[in-house]
Each structure stands twice: as structure tokens, then as C-alpha cells.
Amino acid sequence: MINQGDPFEGLYIVHCGMLKQSYQRRYDELITHFFLPGDVIGLDAIGYRCYAGTVATVETSGLRLIPFRCIEDLSSPEARLKELICCLSEAMHDEHTRLWQILNQPSDVKVAGFFITMSYKFRNQGCSPHSFRLPMSRQEIANYLCMASETACRIIKRFQKQGLLSARGHEYCILDPEGLTSIAEQ
Amino acid sequence: MINQGDPFEGLYIVHCGMLKQSYQRRYDELITHFFLPGDVIGLDAIGYRCYAGTVATVETSGLRLIPFRCIEDLSSPEARLKELICCLSEAMHDEHTRLWQILNQPSDVKVAGFFITMSYKFRNQGCSPHSFRLPMSRQEIANYLCMASETACRIIKRFQKQGLLSARGHEYCILDPEGLTSIAEQ
DNA sequence: CGTCCGTTTGAAGAGTATCAATCCGTGTGG
DNA sequence: CCACACGGATTGATACTCTTCAAACGGACG
Structure with missing residues (x-):
């Protein structure tokens, strides 16, 4: 789809499905x-005129392109530009939240926070916040949370034993939202 | 100066000195x-209309305020808005870089990366990239890199023994930039 | 001189990564 | 229809980094 370093061609709005953006180094x-429906892809590409990471689908997805010229075009209404500015700023803020979620927190807090965040996003889409499907693999979840996939497995299993959630394949049920939240906000 | 949650009043450009922004939770x-000269404070506050973190000086600093109304004012030239958009996007990208620097990397890589980054920033200001003063404490550096202050101490001391840098109080000398870079890019 | 705060140093312990083996579901070819 | 293979998921044992706790040290300042 999009490769890290590709010249910036425009933003993409996610309509359906799920995608991931990854930052590549030497070997890892x-x-x-x-990215879930409603998210914007490419905000971090405007400034340096090239995409900051590789974007790939996690499951079949629908996108809409907003070409670069629409952003750069001076004749576009200013309201749009300001909308974009707010979008950027909010994305930056959300990034801080994620950064905090991951840094300095033990693994179980990170995993709990991940499921709470996902539940929240599905609720915003009008889907059930208690039962949903996550198309990404455990390894991808672990990578996203910066831990070994084995660690993610063990914690998910522990959460199941504690009755906090159930996981069968890619189907997840949040059984005890309060319990998970209390762990995530530890 | 600025407290987390304060209503957004505008952006600040740093002219001189150094400041820090911190995100506060329960007890930590x-x-x-x-923030070094040339940096912009408050980009992450535009969207949600309130400052995302507490900003305080690390040493005496000079700032210039760009009031909110200048940003919101419809009559402002579009060129400025687009400049702001690029600034936001670049900041977001730089954030990714920092996020990567910290996540998943052993402590010595983080510390080496920190000094390389600082050296680079001083060079951009026209100061010596080999010898500079960092007004923040070891504890603040450690917090910024998400590690215990003792760990930061030990690694800085090890770097000194290896002849990579020298540190006397807040004065630092990069003795072996290539050596540090090779550790940082590990 | 004594106190305070930041720094440094040491020893112990917790948490997580790593490695290795096994299990399981899916798809493939005979 | 049944082995078989493959990738992901799971489980266990081990090693290691880092944190934590505790104590000593150093300079700044009243």
C-alpha cells in the first residue's frame, strides 16, 4: 500500500476494515x-513530504484518498485547513496518550489498556464494546505494545483465568470492563 | 508557566534557554x-483547546507568545496556516522518532541517542556540538528516557570510562561521536 | 559546621526477553 | 478422506537487564 519513505501523495480516510502503520529499521x-474507520492516514507525512512508515492492511479495508493538491491548494477554504490543524493536534495528543500507556508501565497494564482502548474505539463506531473481532495477530498486538509475543499470550491467558475477558482466536469478549480499567489505570 | 489542562491561549516560540514539558498522572x-531555542510549545494543545502537559523552565528562558486568535483568525494569510500544518506534522514525525528511540531499546542505546540528539540540536543552534551544557538534572534526563536515575548514572559513568564522553556536573563533552552514534544506532 | 538535595555506588529482587518445545487450526497434496 | 506440513499460539525453563532499596558521597547554602 504505502511504503516508508514514499513521496507524500495525500491523506487517506479509513472507511472500513483495519490497517497498521509500522516503522522499519534494520531488521525489525x-x-x-x-487505523480503524474514521482514522486519518498520513498526517505525519505532510511536513517532510514523505510517508513516515509502511502502511498495510490487517484485513480488507476501504479508503478514500484526499490528494495532496487539495491540501496545498491555496484556493481551498480556510475552514478545511483549520480542521486539518485540529486533526493534527489531536492526533499528536493521542500519540502522547499512547506513549504514556506503553512507557514505564508493566506489561499487564499495557495489555489491559489496549483492550480498553479498542473497546472504546468500537463503541465510537457504533459496534459492541463488549464483543468484537481484532483481525491482527497476537504477535502484532505484542509488537504494538512493545513486548514479546509470549508475554502478551501469558497476560491474555491470565486475564481469561481471572474472568476479565475471553479470547477465542481473533474474537474477544470484555467480561469485566471495570476490572480491566482498574488494571489499565494502575 | 503552563499547567496541564489550562485553556489554550496560544503557541510559544522558544528564543533562548531550555524548558521541559511533563505529563502528570497520579503521583508521578x-x-x-x-524545548530548545526554535522549538514551538503548545502544538498538542490546539485540537483539544487545553495544554496537554505542564511546562516549566529548566533554566532561564525567553519566549514569544503567538496568541490563539492569531491562529484562529480567519483573516490571517493562508500561508501561515500551512506553515503551521507542516510544523505540526514535523513535530509528530519527530515524536515518532523519539518514541522509537525509547521503546524496545536497551538503556545504553537510549542514553547514547539522547546525547547524539542533543549534540545535533546544539549544532543547529550554531553552538559547539562537542561541548555543551545541559541544565537539566540526571534525574530529569532519566525520566525523559524512561529509566531509573541510577541506571542513567551508571551508563554515563560507563561511557566516561570508555572514553566516549566526559561529564562534569552539567557540562558534557562528546569525545567520540562515532562511538556514541554506533551505540545509538544499534 | 550541619543540612539538604542531587549524585554515585552496591546488593538484592522483580519482570521480561529469550530459547526451545509443543500444541493447535488451517490448508495442501496424495 | 486422510496424513502432512505450515504458521501462529501456547507453555515452560533460563538468563539477563533493569528497578528497587539502602547507604555513602559531594557540593551548595544558611
Whole structure:
């Protein structure tokens, strides 16, 4: 889809499905974003005129391109530009939240926070916040949360034993939102 | 100066000195930014209309305020808005870089990367990239890099033994830039 | 001189990564 | 229809980095 370093051609709005953005180094990569419907892809590409990471689908997805010239075009209404500015700033803020979620927190807090965040995003889409499907693999979740996939497995299993959630394949049920939240906000 | 949650009043451009932005939780705080001359404070506050973190001086600093109304004012030239958009996007990208620097990397890589980044920033200001003063404490550096202050101490001491840099109080000399870079890019 | 705060140093412990093996579901070819 | 293989998921044992706790040290300042 999009490769890290590709020249910036425009923003993409996600209509359906799920995508991931990853930042590549020598031999490994770090997943920096999961994009759900309503999210904007490419905000971090405007300034340096090239995409900051590789974007790939996690499941079949629908996108809409907003070409670069529409952003750069001086004749576009200023309202749009300001909308974009707010969008950028909010994305930056959300990034801080994620950064905090991950840094300095033990793994179980990170995993709990991940499921709470996902639940919240599905609720915003009008889907059930208690039962949903996450198309990404455990390894991708672990990478996103910066931990070994084995660690993610063990914690998910522990959460199941504690009755906090159930996981069968890619289907997840949040059984105890309060319990998970209390762990995430530890 | 600025407290987390304060209503957004405008952006600040740093003219001289150094400041820090920290994100506060229950009992602890995470330093998310060190602002050097040329940096912009408050980009992450535009969208949600309130400052995302507490900003405080690390040493005496000079700032210039760009009031909110200048940003919101419809009559402002569009060129300025687009400049702001690029600024936001670049800041977001730089944030990714920092996020990567910290996540998943052993402590010595983080510390080496920190000094390389600082050296680079001083060079951009026209100061010596080999010898400079960092007004922040070791504890603040450690917090910024998400590690215990003792760990930061030990690594700085090890770097000194290896002849990579020298540190006397807040004065630092980069003795072996290539050596540090090779550790940082590990 | 004594106190305070930041720095440094040491020893112990917790948490997580790593490695290795096994399990499981899916798809493939005979 | 049934082995078989493959990738992901799971589980266990081990090693290691880093944090934590505790204490000593140093300079700044009243």
C-alpha cells in the first residue's frame, strides 16, 4: 500500500476494515498505529513530504484518498485547513496518550489498556464494546505494545483465568470492563 | 508557566534557554519534551483547546507568545496556516522518532541517542556540538528516557570510562561521536 | 559546621526477553 | 478422506537487564 519513505501523495480516510502503520529499521519493525474507520492516514507525512512508515492492511479495508493538491491548494477554504490543524493536534495528543500507556508501565497494564482502548474505539463506531473481532495477530498486538509475543499470550491467558475477558482466536469478549480499567489505570 | 489542562491561549516560540514539558498522572510524571531555542510549545494543545502537559523552565528562558486568535483568525494569510500544518506534522514525525528511540531499546542505546540528539540540536543552534551544557538534572534526563536515575548514572559513568564522553556536573563533552552514534544506532 | 538535595555506588529482587518445545487450526497434496 | 506440513499460539525453563532499596558521597547554602 504505502511504503516508508514514499513521496507524500495525500491523506487517506479509513472507511472500513483495519490497517497498521509500522516503522522499519534494520531488521525489525515497530507497529506505531492501528487505523480503524474514521482514522486519518498520513498526517505525519505532510511536513517532510514523505510517508513516515509502511502502511498495510490487517484485513480488507476501504479508503478514500484526499490528494495532496487539495491540501496545498491555496484556493481551498480556510475552514478545511483549520480542521486539518485540529486533526493534527489531536492526533499528536493521542500519540502522547499512547506513549504514556506503553512507557514505564508493566506489561499487564499495557495489555489491559489496549483492550480498553479498542473497546472504546468500537463503541465510537457504533459496534459492541463488549464483543468484537481484532483481525491482527497476537504477535502484532505484542509488537504494538512493545513486548514479546509470549508475554502478551501469558497476560491474555491470565486475564481469561481471572474472568476479565475471553479470547477465542481473533474474537474477544470484555467480561469485566471495570476490572480491566482498574488494571489499565494502575 | 503552563499547567496541564489550562485553556489554550496560544503557541510559544522558544528564543533562548531550555524548558521541559511533563505529563502528570497520579503521583508521578513523565517528561515528554525538552524545548530548545526554535522549538514551538503548545502544538498538542490546539485540537483539544487545553495544554496537554505542564511546562516549566529548566533554566532561564525567553519566549514569544503567538496568541490563539492569531491562529484562529480567519483573516490571517493562508500561508501561515500551512506553515503551521507542516510544523505540526514535523513535530509528530519527530515524536515518532523519539518514541522509537525509547521503546524496545536497551538503556545504553537510549542514553547514547539522547546525547547524539542533543549534540545535533546544539549544532543547529550554531553552538559547539562537542561541548555543551545541559541544565537539566540526571534525574530529569532519566525520566525523559524512561529509566531509573541510577541506571542513567551508571551508563554515563560507563561511557566516561570508555572514553566516549566526559561529564562534569552539567557540562558534557562528546569525545567520540562515532562511538556514541554506533551505540545509538544499534 | 550541619543540612539538604542531587549524585554515585552496591546488593538484592522483580519482570521480561529469550530459547526451545509443543500444541493447535488451517490448508495442501496424495 | 486422510496424513502432512505450515504458521501462529501456547507453555515452560533460563538468563539477563533493569528497578528497587539502602547507604555513602559531594557540593551548595544558611
